[in-house]
Amino acid sequence: MPSDSSSLQSSAVINEAVQTLRDGGLVAFPTETVYGLGADAKNPDAIKRIFTAKGRPSNHPLIVHLAASDKFDQAQVDWVPVLAPWVRDLSEDALKLINAFWPGPLTLVFKKDKSVLNELTGGQDTVAIRAPAHPIAQELLRKFKGGVVAPSANRFGKVSPTSAADVRSEFEGMLELMILDGGDCEVGIESTIIDLSSGDHPVLLRPGLITPGEILAKTGIQVYLPGEIDSVKQGGDMPRVSGSLRAHYAPTTPLRMYASGRVLDALSEFPDIKSRVAVAVWDSESSLGVDGHPSAHFEEVLVPSDSAAFASRLYRSLRDLDQQGWDLILFPEPPAGEEWDGVRDRLQRACFGSGPSSSSHANS
Numbered sequence: 001m002p003s004d005s006s007s008l009q010s011s012a013v014i015n016e017a018v019q020t021l022r023d024g025g026l027v028a029f030p031t032e033t034v035y036g037l038g039a040d041a042k043n044p045d046a047i048k049r050i051f052t053a054k055g056r057p058s059n060h061p062l063i064v065h066l067a068a069s070d071k072f073d074q075a076q077v078d079w080v081p082v083l084a085p086w087v088r089d090l091s092e093d094a095l096k097l098i099n100a101f102w103p104g105p106l107t108l109v110f111k112k113d114k115s116v117l118n119e120l121t122g123g124q125d126t127v128a129i130r131a132p133a134h135p136i137a138q139e140l141l142r143k144f145k146g147g148v149v150a151p152s153a154n155r156f157g158k159v160s161p162t163s164a165a166d167v168r169s170e171f172e173g174m175l176e177l178m179i180l181d182g183g184d185c186e187v188g189i190e191s192t193i194i195d196l197s198s199g200d201h202p203v204l205l206r207p208g209l210i211t212p213g214e215i216l217a218k219t220g221i222q223v224y225l226p227g228e229i230d231s232v233k234q235g236g237d238m239p240r241v242s243g244s245l246r247a248h249y250a251p252t253t254p255l256r257m258y259a260s261g262r263v264l265d266a267l268s269e270f271p272d273i274k275s276r277v278a279v280a281v282w283d284s285e286s287s288l289g290v291d292g293h294p295s296a297h298f299e300e301v302l303v304p305s306d307s308a309a310f311a312s313r314l315y316r317s318l319r320d321l322d323q324q325g326w327d328l329i330l331f332p333e334p335p336a337g338e339e340w341d342g343v344r345d346r347l348q349r350a351c352f353g354s355g356p357s358s359s360s361h362a363n364s
């Protein structure tokens with residue numbers, strides 16, 4: 001694969017990727033959120049290959065990625081026939097959400113059509129679907145003419161990849177893995193997931209760039225938080241959303257968050273702190289000037305104080321810092337406000353799963 005991340009993939013390479021999918025193989029490809037590890041959603045053996053490659057428990061359902069056949073006018077697409085083979089019924093709310101946000105970083109969970117494989121839904125009677133906006137993802141899906149399941153292209157529990165090189169380093173042992181290079185992902189965190197399967201109240205299962213406030217403003221649809229809805233409806237103890245585990249997206253270096261101005265407090269958990277601590281600092285604050293610790297040496301790394309820019313760089317920063325041999329990484333607690341909910345969610349899980357033990361896939 002070309003490593004020049006600015007180059008878009010040629011048609012010939014995409015045709016080869018389509019053939020690989022048809023043959024039951026895996027193809028990693030860029031989306032606007034993170035890179036996905038794709039397989040034919042109608043091929044049970046290909047789906048099993050994804051779970052094996054990721055080390056992902058088989059009851060964690062996958063998202064089906066679709067594209068409309070019209071290349072030129074995605075905004076005017078009639079999504080009803082595209083969704084018909086996958087979804088049992090499409091409500092008016094569903095169509096409003098789709099018309100407002102597809103293609104884009106919004107995943108919707110529906111009651112599934114009976115033909116949808118149990119292997120991809122983790123045995124649930126629902127299916128999660130998204131239409132990605134990235135041109136390479138769209139070309140791949142359009143040429144494939146079918147659904148592609150594509151969880152993030154990382155080992156289970158690890159930081160999601162936002163470049164082709166990240167995917168390569170996650171699957172170093174799989175030299176034959178085909179990776180389409182579409183440069184760096186713009187959104188940088190996984191899609192917002194809304195559950196429409198109960199038929200009455202849309203429920204936010206995973207926060208992302210698209211927020212309930214934006215959904216309300218654009219469509220008039222009220223999205224509920226899981227806690228606001230009868231919890232019995234939420235699928236018992238089945239992990240409906242793999243990112244809902246407490247530990248996820250985790251670096252191997254210990255990671256913690258600090259409250260504004262309280263960097264040293266974050267060290268209390270590490271009484272025998274070693275020397276090298278990387279401290280992420282809002283680019284709007286010139287410097288924290290942290291000192292006053294007898295043994296720790298702090299180095300500041302600027303992070304964007306705009307939520308979308310922060311999200312776009314979050315996994316890149318975590319991966320880079322994880323490679324640099326710090327003893328501890330500190331990130332500022334994101335401010336209140338729903339535009340920060342997506343990154344706060346990822347950072348909390350990344351903190352919880354971080355540390356040397358997270359290098360064993362089984363525990364995260």
Ligand code: AMP
Pocket residue numbers: 060061062063109121124126127128150151152190193205239240241242243244
């Ligand atoms: P990833 O593995 O990072 O691509 O994330 C895909 C997410 O979609 C996971 O968190 C899945 O659990 C979630 N998902 C897929 N299908 C469903 C479904 N039927 N119901 C709820 N969540 C789903």
Ligand code: MG
Pocket residue numbers: 151152160243
């Ligand atoms: Mg993932």
